[in-house]
Amino acid sequence: WSERQAVNAAATIQHCLHWLEELGWIGNFDHASTGGRFERSGPQFSDSEVYKLAEAMAWEIGRTGDPALEAQFAELTRRIGAAQHEDGYLNTCYGSPGQRPRYADLEWGHELYCAGHLLQAAVARLRNHGEDDFTAIARRVADHVCDTFGPGGIERICGHAEIEAALAEFARATGEARYLEQARLFIERHGRKTLKENGLYYQDDVPVRDAEVLRGHAVRALYLAAGAVDVAVETGDTELLDAVRAQWDRTVARRTHLTGGMGSQYADEAFGRDFALGPDRAYSESCAGVAAVMTAWRLLLATGDARYGDMIERIAWNVLSGAVAPDGRSFFYANPLHQRTADPEPPREGALAHLSAGGRRGHWFEVSCCPTNLARTFAQFAVYTATADDRGVQIHQFTPCTVDTEIDGARFALTVETAYPEEGSVTVRVDANDGGRRREVALRVPAWAEDARLVHPDGSVTEIEPGTAAAGVTEAFAPGDEFRLEFSVAPRWTLPDPRVDAVRGCAAVEQGPLVLCAESIDLPGGDLDCLTVDTAAAPVVRDGRVWVAARVHDRADGWPYGPARPDDEGKDDGEPTELPLLPFRLRDTRGAAAMRVWLPAA
């Protein structure tokens, strides 16, 4: 993940800054600060893109302390702050001369949504720097929101959830109970039908604590769930927490793609119905991946259940990591698991990519929510990697890193070394353990991990029972003590639940946390639609790639439904071949290709 972070810093953040300037979305703040009429650029929620970029910058500054980035952040702060109204209101799309009045369109106005992203950027700044002009702007915004939407004010919600988690996090970061209470009010107001029509789309159909599953617009649903967990944890509301956990469980069991992608439906960018998980029309929006990680992370913190860490890993490696090109400058908005045709690349500059333009990454979008959302997520990835409590340290994601913390005032520091996911070995070395106290270091054991074992500091080995979610060593560690978690990352066949109709009769290959896919580039002259694979033969690793045994069939066109299959389904016909696979996240990095994750089984 540090490579991804380096690309994020060197390329993605500056790429976003370039586009936001180019399109005038930052310039909107300059115009708004004049107090006069102006022609505004971008969609009504474009302010949020600027804030998400600010959040990415704040985390990145915390990571490296880059002074050039700090200067850019300060300049952005100045320009944003200049547009703030006297009473704290801050949005370049409403309330200025010639614009619609504030809060006239809670359904689609995105004002509280934008405010929420500003607060999340301020949380990042507080965690990485402390109070400054940026966080002062955010405080005034948060106070304005509480003044306006508190009891006796506008007792409604925003059509796009985001303010809920943001206020709760900002309350945590500032210690201001008023913000948490406002977050709680927004959570409770959902499902009270204070918005016009279409309640399911923005989760205004059923109160959060009464809902049974995540539904409607996926990003909205997941941001709301994240905020609900924050409120539940901070207020001790176990009923609310249990409700979100149950919604999450059903969503994972019935509305989630193998990649961890959520939101199966292009129409409304929404969660589809249970088991409606077609791979070729899977929307699986990148931002829904970001939002799902946010929700899973909060559930992990709330419960300690490592299975939430599994889901973060799955989404991070397969949805998020692949949503941005290796060079950090182009992005998938949607992440379907089956791309039927090899499509041309969208234009690099000038034209904005259509979100559903096909299987190629775009450089910017009309609704360009994913580039900045990915940038802020990668910049803060360290947050998702490890936690500490009074017992010790928990390692949730496997990446080379150092953990340097204080527990009860005593320093405890670790170095994690791993070539994961290429290798299934994670070594933890204790660098400091002040006072030589007994500490526990626990590592998540992925649910799919076979043959997992712990090699203790003394060289003894513990086999880990399958199904164990986390394994740890508790010792009065001395600096230099080392132990190792090992498990198999050999490629493996994965089959779907029979209720996932769209991939019945197919199999996919996973390798460690990576979902693999086939690209037509590797089947010259062949057609991925005319392929069957032999799942009786295990996938093999050769020359750094994973290979499966396959057959390519001749298939003639005609009325495609009839009394018997056109051929004997690949059992004994077709041309035998070996098909190399590649990680789903690396699709579309070698040129135009058709692609599929789920391979028809012979």
Added chain:
Amino acid sequence: WSERQAVNAAATIQHCLHWLEELGWIGNFDHASTGGRFERSGPQFSDSEVYKLAEAMAWEIGRTGDPALEAQFAELTRRIGAAQHEDGYLNTCYGSPGQRPRYADLEWGHELYCAGHLLQAAVARLRNHGEDDFTAIARRVADHVCDTFGPGGIERICGHAEIEAALAEFARATGEARYLEQARLFIERHGRKTLKENGLYYQDDVPVRDAEVLRGHAVRALYLAAGAVDVAVETGDTELLDAVRAQWDRTVARRTHLTGGMGSQYADEAFGRDFALGPDRAYSESCAGVAAVMTAWRLLLATGDARYGDMIERIAWNVLSGAVAPDGRSFFYANPLHQRTADPEPPREGALAHLSAGGRRGHWFEVSCCPTNLARTFAQFAVYTATADDRGVQIHQFTPCTVDTEIDGARFALTVETAYPEEGSVTVRVDANDGGRRREVALRVPAWAEDARLVHPDGSVTEIEPGTAAAGVTEAFAPGDEFRLEFSVAPRWTLPDPRVDAVRGCAAVEQGPLVLCAESIDLPGGDLDCLTVDTAAAPVVRDGRVWVAARVHDRADGWPYGPARPDDEGKDDGEPTELPLLPFRLRDTRGAAAMRVWLPAA
């Protein structure tokens, strides 16, 4: 089909008239006729709904001569005509004070689209009645279109095809070559990118004669194809005809559902990519069914190939017939083959149904194109039933009817008797054959028909080779001569081409021309998602229903992808049961139910 026509006359046409009045879509013509400003009702293309209803009325008047309907038609004619401008222009949405100017928005304005439907209604009137005030209005519209869009005029197209087929048909009905030439110009202009962006959506991406498949918005694509066939036939342009035939063939082989439904994608109401045919998100719009019948019919007339008749039959019995409730007063806009949940019925009055509201028929829609489109199609269904040429008569669709025609000035009349599709027996009795000349009576033999045979007037029997598209008797018939086509309509298992990923491992049951489905009502306490069927056992008919052997499985939730299937896929587990099926067209007639056509095979 005569029952369907009776319901159409008694219920659907009056239902449409009621809604068009209620919503003010007819009233728009009254307002426009004043020449002043008015607040217009309905979407920009609502005039076309009035014209499609007029077309239905014209055909229905031709069928029964109902004087009450004739009076309604005359009144509608008066109100429409009053809104016509001096120069022939007629559209209530543009060109009046306070409205946008004419033809300012060819992409979305639908002006030529509306004009096209007016012309098609006039064609119906000419065929069933002759010249009158209505056809005079239409002539002025057609002349205005030619004046405005001819060479040197606005050399562009309408964003919604329809004017092409309408002008060609109107040319045929009036003998006016100018209209055909204008139709030809519109066809040739498609694909020249005279519309802004989004060319694929409205088939402005590639010239008609260069395209390889039907694509973009399905109704637009099919109306355009119908117009192209008209132009090709009337101008002797075999290259254009062959191009459309090839597009149709690929569309049928790769972009058509088992029901004959076309347009697999909710987004853009569009044709999906090849083999992207998920049953649960199949859009399969009712109007695309109407348009596909129009196209197939023209191809049948152009080529004589009975396989086009097969497709008309498939669409008519499964998409069109089921798109309207048995009482003729509620409609499916989309016709997916899998409805995952039992949804509540939309409100009967007042609120307009959302087109994708789920698996229940709605009474009217915001974009309410299907009720009037279905009404006009059922009213003219006789047209699709039989044709005559100088050899004799061709029966394309099997329904009790009489055919009374003149060939070379000599009367030739038949009566067709059949209980089809309940029974696979079609009896033709000759009622008149002036001069006792040798005539051929040919009947389509459906491609799926097994054991087909002809019982000749003399009682002799000819077995029909499988794959024979049409079978006929040529004799110097005498009145009273009778012969019979017989074939099996026993229910049969149907399997998909392996490239139709979304239904891999499933089977469907067809019975004659009917696609059958399962509804959850018939599986009390069971879940259609947890079912497997035994395709080794033939479906049986008992108590007037079709039954298949099935098993109901227990399936637990959890992460739905893993190393082995949760159970042994129904081979020897699960509760055995018998599942009754019903025709797809009769789904949602017994209350809320989940439904599926494709059944997972054990």
